[in-house]
Amino acid sequence: MRAVYQHGLDPARRRHDTVGRMQADERKALTMYLDALPRGSHAVIAGVEHRGDADPVATRLLELGFVPGESVQMIAFGPIGSDPVAVRLGSTRFALRRVEAGRVRLRDAA
Amino acid sequence: MPRDRRAVPFPLRLVASVSATPLYAALVGNPNCGKTALFNRLTGSHQKVANYAGVTVERKEGRFQTPSARPVRLLDLPGTYSLAATSPDENVTREICLGLHRSESVPELLICVVDATNLRLHLRFALEVRQLGRPMVIVVNMMDEAARRGLSIDLPGLSAALGVPVIPCISVQRGGTAALLKCLDAPPLTPPAGPPNAADLHAEVRGLLARYVQTSPTARVLLADRLDRAFLHPVIGPAILLVVLFVMFQTVFSWAQPVMDLMQDGMTGFGGLVGHGLPQGVLRSLIVDAIIAGAGTVAVYLPQILILFLWILALEESGYLPRAAFLLDRIMASAGLSGRSFIPLLSSFACAIPGIMATRTIQNPRDRLVTILIAPLMTCSARLPVYTLLIGAFVPHRRVLGLFNLQGLVLFGLYAFAIVSGLILARVMTRGVTAEEHPLLMELPLYRRPVLRNLALGLWQRATMFLSRVGTIIVTLNVLLWALSSFPGPPPGATGAAIDYSLAGRIGHWMMPLFAPIGFNWQICVSLIPGLAAREVAVSALATVYALGASDDDAAARLTPLLSAHWSLATALSLLAWYVFAPQCLSTLAVIRRETGSLKIAFGTAAYLFALAYAASLLTYQVARLLGGA
Numbered sequence: 001m002r003a004v005y006q007h008g009l010d011p012a013r014r015r016h017d018t019v020g021r022m023q024a025d026e027r028k029a030l031t032m033y034l035d036a037l038p039r040g041s042h043a044v045i046a047g048v049e050h051r052g053d054a055d056p057v058a059t060r061l062l063e064l065g066f067v068p069g070e071s072v073q074m075i076a077f078g079p080i081g082s083d084p085v086a087v088r089l090g091s092t093r094f095a096l097r098r099v100e101a102g103r104v105r106l107r108d109a110a
Numbered sequence: 111m112p113r114d115r116r117a118v119p120f121p122l123r124l125v126a127s128v129s130a131t132p133l134y135a136a137l138v139g140n141p142n143c144g145k146t147a148l149f150n151r152l153t154g155s156h157q158k159v160a161n162y163a164g165v166t167v168e169r170k171e172g173r174f175q176t177p178s179a180r181p182v183r184l185l186d187l188p189g190t191y192s193l194a195a196t197s198p199d200e201n202v203t204r205e206i207c208l209g210l211h212r213s214e215s216v217p218e219l220l221i222c223v224v225d226a227t228n229l230r231l232h233l234r235f236a237l238e239v240r241q242l243g244r245p246m247v248i249v250v251n252m253m254d255e256a257a258r259r260g261l262s263i264d265l266p267g268l269s270a271a272l273g274v275p276v277i278p279c280i281s282v283q284r285g286g287t288a289a290l291l292k293c294l295d296a297p298p299l300t301p302p303a304g305p306p307n308a309a310d311l312h313a314e315v316r317g318l319l320a321r322y323v324q325t326s327p328t329a330r331v332l333l334a335d336r337l338d339r340a341f342l343h344p345v346i347g348p349a350i351l352l353v354v355l356f357v358m359f360q361t362v363f364s365w366a367q368p369v370m371d372l373m374q375d376g377m378t379g380f381g382g383l384v385g386h387g388l389p390q391g392v393l394r395s396l397i398v399d400a401i402i403a404g405a406g407t408v409a410v411y412l413p414q415i416l417i418l419f420l421w422i423l424a425l426e427e428s429g430y431l432p433r434a435a436f437l438l439d440r441i442m443a444s445a446g447l448s449g450r451s452f453i454p455l456l457s458s459f460a461c462a463i464p465g466i467m468a469t470r471t472i473q474n475p476r477d478r479l480v481t482i483l484i485a486p487l488m489t490c491s492a493r494l495p496v497y498t499l500l501i502g503a504f505v506p507h508r509r510v511l512g513l514f515n516l517q518g519l520v521l522f523g524l525y526a527f528a529i530v531s532g533l534i535l536a537r538v539m540t541r542g543v544t545a546e547e548h549p550l551l552m553e554l555p556l557y558r559r560p561v562l563r564n565l566a567l568g569l570w571q572r573a574t575m576f577l578s579r580v581g582t583i584i585v586t587l588n589v590l591l592w593a594l595s596s597f598p599g600p601p602p603g604a605t606g607a608a609i610d611y612s613l614a615g616r617i618g619h620w621m622m623p624l625f626a627p628i629g630f631n632w633q634i635c636v637s638l639i640p641g642l643a644a645r646e647v648a649v650s651a652l653a654t655v656y657a658l659g660a661s662d663d664d665a666a667a668r669l670t671p672l673l674s675a676h677w678s679l680a681t682a683l684s685l686l687a688w689y690v691f692a693p694q695c696l697s698t699l700a701v702i703r704r705e706t707g708s709l710k711i712a713f714g715t716a717a718y719l720f721a722l723a724y725a726a727s728l729l730t731y732q733v734a735r736l737l738g739g740a
Contacts, residue, residue: 056196057549063192064551065231067312075335076342080440084550086342090230093338093554095436097443100549 034096034104035085037074044107045070051103058103065089066104132173132181133297134215138203138239139223140232141189142555144251148223148281149186150567152290159571161707162213167199168470176295185217191231193238198475207242219297220246221290223279226256226263227556229323233315237307240272245299247275249290254280260326267322273304282561334556341433351434355456358421362460366413373413377406392596400592405585415464415576416569418457422468423568425453427560432552439550445533446540448474448550451481455532458488462698466705467572480539482705483715486698487532487691489525495649496689497521503673504682520686528690531722587642587696595640609651614639628688628727629681629735642696680734687730691723 037043047068050058066072066089075093076086084097139145149157153172162169170186187206188199195201205211207220222239224232229250236248250256250263269276277293280286308314341347381402388394425431435449442451450472458465465485472478501517508516591614600611609615618636625635633652641648652669673682703712 057551059194060191060196060549060551062312063194063234064553065234065312075338076347076436077344078440079344079348079437082344083443084436084439086338086436086554090228092228092231093334095432095439095550095552095554097439097550100551 032106033102034072034074034087034106035098035101037072037087037106039074039077042071042073045072046105046107049103049105055103057100061100061103064094065092072104072106132183133219133294134183134185134217135219135221135294135297136185136187136206136217137221137223138187138207138235139189140191140225140228140235142553143189143223143225143228143232144281145189145223146186147561147564148249148251148279148287149184150564151281151287152182153184155567155570157567157571159575162202167202169202176291178295180295182294184221185214190235192235193242197473199473207239207244216244218245218299219294220244221249222246223249223251226250226252226261226278227259229263229319230315233318234311236272237311237314240274240302241307243301245297245301247277247290247293247298248272249277249279251279251281253278254283254286262324264322268318271304271318271322273302274298337557338433338554341430342436347433347437351437354425354430354434358418359456359460361421362414362417362457366417369413373409374406377402377409381406395596396589396592399596400589401585403588405581412573412576414460415467416573418460418464418468419569419572420565422453422457423565424560427558427564429555429557432554435552436554445536447477447480447536448472450474450552451477454481455485455488458485458490461490461492462486462488462695463576463701466698466701467576469705476540479706479711480536482702482711483539483718484532484536486695486715486719487528487535489528489690490695492695493689493692497524497686499649499652499669499673500682500686503670504677504679524686524690531690535722587700591640591642609636609640627731628724629678629684629731630688630727631677631681634681634685680731683734684727684731687726688723691719691726 031046032043034043034045045066045068048058048061048066070089073088074085075088078084082098084095085101086093086095087101088094137145137149149170149172153174156174157170157172160169160171161167167188172184172186173181174184175181185206187203190200190203192200193204193207195204202211206214206217209216220239220242222236224236239246248268250265253263256263265276265278275293275298277289279290341350381398384402385394385398388397422431425434431453434452437449438452439449442449451469454465454468454472456465457468462485465488466482469478469481469485472481501520505517505520510516510519593613594617595609595612595614597612615636617639619632621635621638622630622632637648637651640651649669652673699712699716702715703709706712
């Protein structure tokens with residue numbers, strides 16, 4: 001079954017977060033993930049979150065260059081349910097499902 | 111190159127080419143780095159395509175000579191993003207590079223191909239390969255494209271920093287591989303010099319790019335952006351895809367049909383010609399009815415397969431196929447598959463054979479297997495003659511709601527039933543697999559104009575593979591079926607059809623107890639046996655059983671009144687339901703055996719399709735009888 005969750009409120013995300021308690025939770029409510037980036041917008045990657053102990057998707061994301069400091073741009077949404085999404089990372093484009101993009105934490109837009 | 115050869119005195123050149131043991135090198139690189147184009151450029155038609163032992167990963171090996179006539183044996187390893195493998199093909203690359211593979215030895219030289227326009231991604235993999243400490247060179251491919259984009263790369267600087275030769279290359283251009291060939295004349299068979307890689311490969315790549323690459327954004331990049339804005343648009347994108355698919359299948363049917371008819375006529379004519387020179391008897395029947403007709407069955411598939419593959423290769427080379435997969439991912443995800451399964455399934459509506467062969471574009475092995483397993487459910491064109499015959503005989507020609515033709519509605523219903531069952535079955539087969547374990551994560555490569563040479567090579571490989579591997583199985587099975595339907599011959603003074611006295615006829619009668627509950631009479635059972643060769647043959651087989659003469663073109667027209675008089679409606683509906691699942695296509699099973707490398711999967715497919723067909727027919731027949739259709 002497809003996981004349905006709201007940004008920042010996903011219990012799975014909290015479970016695997018190792019830093020902080022209250023403060024981190026408050027901050028997370030404001031944290032943005034790649035799946036919430038509007039079309040056409042740019043953002044800078046803060047990190048990739050692992051779901052579970054060995055998360056092959058997170059590992060692959062890192063290998064593909066979704067690493068802190070890189071700039072991403074949302075270029076397209078899929079025709080049904082806006083899923084999957086297409087992003088541009090440097091000069092490379094990737095298609096990801098929303099669950100996958102939801103692992104990529106973005107830096108606060110300053 | 112020719113000038114270089116002339117410079118070497120003839121006897122010396124001969125000695126060099128005879129005595130030198132070939133250099134064993136392997137191409138490695140990310141997907142979409144242009145590795146295969148480079149492989150094609152270097153080895154031309156001197157390629158051997160096979161599978162790695164035990165897995166269905168394509169193994170490509172080629173041979174060529176360097177300017178000084180040094181022979182090179184080159185392996186094209188599957189593309190991978192890292193040496194931490196997540197799929198069987200990536201695992202092959204990993205094991206061979208690490209020297210862990212059980213049947214392949216470690217290459218003497220790793221040729222790591224990177225795309226000059228995508229160094230940020232590709233250089234990371236090159237650094238990972240460098241960590242292996244094996245002799246390697248880095249080939250910076252697509253230098254022409256980089257220049258067009260205003261990228262300037264300091265190759266000597268990069269080479270000094272990495273301690274390995276860094277060679278420019280344009281694999282799509284004649285002579286674009288000169289520098290690489292020159293390097294292979296005296297290959298650097300020493301491990302990389304200099305300090306080992308930093309722990310953070312991404313940081314190291316960033317450092318290298320900052321020092322050795324200068325960029326200036328130009329209009330080229332914007333073109334891809336503009337194209338993506340249309341192709342990936344939520345409304346325009348699917349509309350374009352629909353047009354592409356429409357044109358594609360139009361050509362598959364309309365261009366292939368005349369050639370197929372021509373080949374069919376040619377084969378029949380050839381059979382007649384050969385038959386003329388032979389005395390009437392078993393030998394003539396074997397050669398004409400079994401071997402030539404069997405080879406004809408194989409050959410007529412070829413035009414459709416080639417046209418379909420030309421499209422798929424062109425769409426893949428141009429970079430559009432991943433976009434189509436992007437647009438269709440969500441629909442296929444509802445069946446537990448990904449967008450990549452769409453084109454193979456769609457192709458299966460023409461014929462499951464090219465459809466199953468097209469699953470090679472699906473990287474995920476589970477997705478590929480499930481797609482292969484449900485491909486036979488997509489209503490192939492060979493089922494149409496059977497549908498047409500039965501619908502014509504049993505469904506009244508009547509308007510429904512004053513708008514629809516009832517016969518057309520039934521036909522549509524059969525197609526829809528097949529699609530829905532296919533999707534449900536895929537869902538069942540992928541149950542328990544969540545989206546998490548089943549990533550899409552797909553690179554959308556830049557748009558490129560397909561190179562004719564690569565298309566031609568790809569088509570040639572598909573055609574030879576089909577004819578040699580699948581063709582031999584199909585012809586063999588045809589001979590077997592011919593023998594079953596011909597022996598023993600009818601006794602003197604027999605009145606029924608010859609097939610009724612043959613082994614096939616007897617088997618048909620033996621099948622009766624099994625098939626009586628689903629309403630099949632012995633004539634249907636007997637006709638199912640020659641129908642194993644190709645589904646549409648069942649129509650002419652029925653005509654034979656009803657002693658009408660199989661070769662008549664109007665067999666179907668003459669069968670129609672006969673069937674509506676002899677069969678109950680329940681029987682007809684049951685046979686229609688049977689044909690939705692129609693497990694009896696040996697050619698499909700042969701290609702499944704070939705593509706999966708597993709006889710077990712082929713038999714498993716036959717068994718599950720048979721079970722479904724039987725269940726559907728049983729249900730249809732019994733319900734129809736209850737409702738008074740008997």
